[in-house]
Amino acid sequence: MAVTVDEDTAGRARPVIADAPGSRSWARAFGDLREGWRQRALWGHLGWQDIKQRYRRSVLGPLWISISMGVIALGLGVLYSLLFQVDIATFLPHVAVGLLIWNFISGCILEGSEVFIANEGLIKFLPAPLSLHIYRLVWRQTLFFLHNLVIWAVLVIVFPHPLSWTLVLAVPGFALLAVNGGWISILSGILATRFRDIPPIIASVVQLAFYMTPIVWSVDILSGNPAVQERARLVEINPLYHFLEIVRAPLLGQHIAWFSWAVVGVITVLGWAVGLLCMRNYRARVAYWV
Template sequence: MVPPLVGGRPPAGTLASVAVTVTEDGNRAEDARPLVDAAPGPRSWQRAFADLRQGWKQRTLWGYLGWQDIKQRYRRSVLGPLWISISMGVIATAMGILYAALFQEDLHSFLPYVATGLLIWNFISGCILEGSEVFIANEGLIRFLPAPLSLHVYRLVWRQTLFFLHNLVIWGLLMIIFPQPLDWSLLLAIPAFVLLVFNGGWISILSGIIATRFRDIPPIISSVTQLVFFMTPIVWSYERLLSNPAVAERARIAELNPAMHFVEILRQPLLGHDIVWRHWTIVGVITVIGWAAALVCLRNYRSRVAYWV
């Protein structure tokens, strides 16, 4: 049975439309054809990917806002954003000297090791901690500005990238003071950082949406992040533990920590260490799984964030 026409159009929710034509003899002919809804519902892959595309197209806006976030933080400061590098340099130097003495490490190689690890960790932890509050912190913009949710994620990752580039000055100074055996593998630092940026995106989307719904999530993430810092080989050497037969087997438990692999894929080329491709494989798998989970979350709950904030 062909569904009746309402105002010349098929009723909403029907699986077929009725095409009406007029034959040469003036008779009315009806033909049932499949109907494709041009307006997808709020829970659709089309709208989820459209959100990401529209957010990327507004890169002029979130690029400007990300830079203004840094300028506002150091407003009326004489040195301005240089304080980012200064504070990072002081902390890295103090921790490098302290842990080199505690673990009896060679300061010439251990100080760049710690400083580079802290540089990478600051980017990772920034995406995790600020990502869990990315939508909560932009409550006013989400409520009153008709913009895609991904705009706030792009803004956050861009801001963390600027912090990273500022702190990269510390790495350059350490390479001058404590030269390391750098080679062609240094070029791998570019795709390694791109992977970190991609993962910062899905972490912000996933944790941001969940934390907007459940406000107890940000404090939990903050506590877990502090714990993960000490479990990640930043101020201690994973290779040093592996070389000790007494603890080598137990030391391999550290590879269960995903943050370790993200740190290593970037630190190894920056310091001229041998590239361990196992870390790249694990990071690649995590990237695919993480984005799959983030896209599912964005598809199902993107339209609810405005109500949850």
């Protein structure tokens, strides 16, 4: 990319950013992803340091991740189980596991919208692929999720429920979440770097999506009410519901509908197609936008 000077209609000089020859190519977009993956030792260390830095000089350290999440899950689970008059032994694990997964999804979306802005210094002065910051973000959110799995283990002990071989499906389900976190961070990160109004808009949409997704409420509760039984099927329109189900259902010993796998698979392919297109066209401009 080169910066030239042009004159506007009033004769005033203005900078014009021109793409260098070959900067917009699929080879460079895929090469950026490959080079970022090769540097996994670096972004793996940086992701872990992000967590340690957040809880620096804390007695419990990263355990606060699980403690804070556990308190929120307990409070919401007890409150809504009383409001909906459902068994807390069933509803509390539903809310807690839903919050664990939602924290990962929302973390990738919200932090993804500022991933390049927050790393302005590194992007300008460190010759590294842009994907390194994406891998670092997804890895950091994965560490948060693994820390919070302690809450699920405690709930399994306190409220025992039958688990089957379907529990292993939570692994590929979470892998799909991480893969989708990559293209979401790329797309929202590049858009937010160019248009700084994007992050607050994304934050508002994510907050609204939280209440529209069955996390602190259950589809079974709506299905049991004849007045809204037909409307309960509208939840399947929400793609976030399917991302929740491919991980939450096996963790709770429930069956995953094949439709959820299909929706997640289609969104993964389409999402990465759009993300790679964005990388191809605007990867070289991010350093000038931050």
